[in-house]
Amino acid sequence: MSEAVIEVRDLKAQFGSHVVYENLNLDVYRGEILGVVGGSGTGKSVLLRSIAGLLTPAAGSVRMLGLDMQSASEAERQALSDRVGVMFQDGALFSSLTVVENVEVPLHAIEGLTAETKEALARLKVSLSGLPWNAGDKYPSSLSGGMRKRAGLARALARDPEIVFLDEPTAGLDPIGAAAFDDLIFDLSRSLGLTTFLVTHDLDTLYSVCDRVAVLAERHVYATGTLEDMREIGHPWIQEYFNGPRARAVSTKPAPDQSAEDS
Numbered sequence: 001m002s003e004a005v006i007e008v009r010d011l012k013a014q015f016g017s018h019v020v021y022e023n024l025n026l027d028v029y030r031g032e033i034l035g036v037v038g039g040s041g042t043g044k045s046v047l048l049r050s051i052a053g054l055l056t057p058a059a060g061s062v063r064m065l066g067l068d069m070q071s072a073s074e075a076e077r078q079a080l081s082d083r084v085g086v087m088f089q090d091g092a093l094f095s096s097l098t099v100v101e102n103v104e105v106p107l108h109a110i111e112g113l114t115a116e117t118k119e120a121l122a123r124l125k126v127s128l129s130g131l132p133w134n135a136g137d138k139y140p141s142s143l144s145g146g147m148r149k150r151a152g153l154a155r156a157l158a159r160d161p162e163i164v165f166l167d168e169p170t171a172g173l174d175p176i177g178a179a180a181f182d183d184l185i186f187d188l189s190r191s192l193g194l195t196t197f198l199v200t201h202d203l204d205t206l207y208s209v210c211d212r213v214a215v216l217a218e219r220h221v222y223a224t225g226t227l228e229d230m231r232e233i234g235h236p237w238i239q240e241y242f243n244g245p246r247a248r249a250v251s252t253k254p255a256p257d258q259s260a261e262d263s
């Protein structure tokens with residue numbers, strides 16, 4: 001097993017009197033693609049935001065790339081943020097900026113980069129994310145949902161992160177667009193050596209992209225393991241999710257390579 005680049009210990013999230021989760025423990029290993037699943041409202045997005053440093057936990061600790069986030073100085077947190085990219089569910093693009101300008105935003109924090117270098121780097125990430133050559137000069141409002149997601153991914157990759165957080169990457173996409181986005185996530189994660197933490201409801205994404213799964217239930221990470229491991233766990237939600245008819249349909253689909261050879 002490779003080293004843990006994210007170590008979450010006894011984490012708690014609470015809003016008012018509502019405890020979303022507590023005593024939550026999770027390790028994420030270098031180079032893996034981890035899918036985080038759970039029923040609606042179990043705290044998947046809150047967990048992503050807490051680990052990514054966008055939300056302060058009510059208790060517990062997050063250690064990322066060797067840095068304890070709670071005791072780190074502002075300068076250390078800033079340096080860490082250079083090594084981490086986040087893609088939000090709706091892309092979270094600035095509507096008044098073009099795609100390239102959006103992707104340039106995280107680059108403004110890097111001292112010494114000329115405007116030309118920033119633009120060249122942004123255009124590289126736009127093309128890596130599979131957007132057409134002319135999409136970079138468009139505004140988010142003129143892009144399809146799938147293209148906005150790709151633009152959000154390009155921005156998450158702007159500073160060559162080691163870890164990327166993806167919140168519901170395929171939500172709102174049609175099945176063909178979702179499958180294409182799954183392929184993109186997988187190819188980029190592997191070719192760039194990323195550690196990928198993704199929150200999803202999409203069984204296709206889990207089966208086609210993820211190395212390992214973490215399930216949020218009963219206010220903590222109830223189980224982690226492979227998809228095969230999940231089928232053996234007796235919890236009702238996990239059984240329903242991983243052994244239900246939709247999961248069986250997805251898990252028995254032929255692998256893409258095999259179906260291509262067969263056809």
Ligand SMILES: Nc1ncnc2c1ncn2[C@@H]1O[C@H](COP(=O)(O)OP(=O)(O)OP(=O)(O)O)[C@@H](O)[C@H]1O
Nearest residue numbers: 015020038039040041042043044045046047199201
């Ligand atoms: N800023 C906030 N203030 C108050 N409550 C919040 C806040 N953010 C999240 N919550 C609550 O925390 C709980 C978990 O929210 P979260 O969005 O993480 O769930 P989720 O598992 O991602 O759900 P879904 O699958 O429906 O997207 C919900 O009850 C939500 O209402």
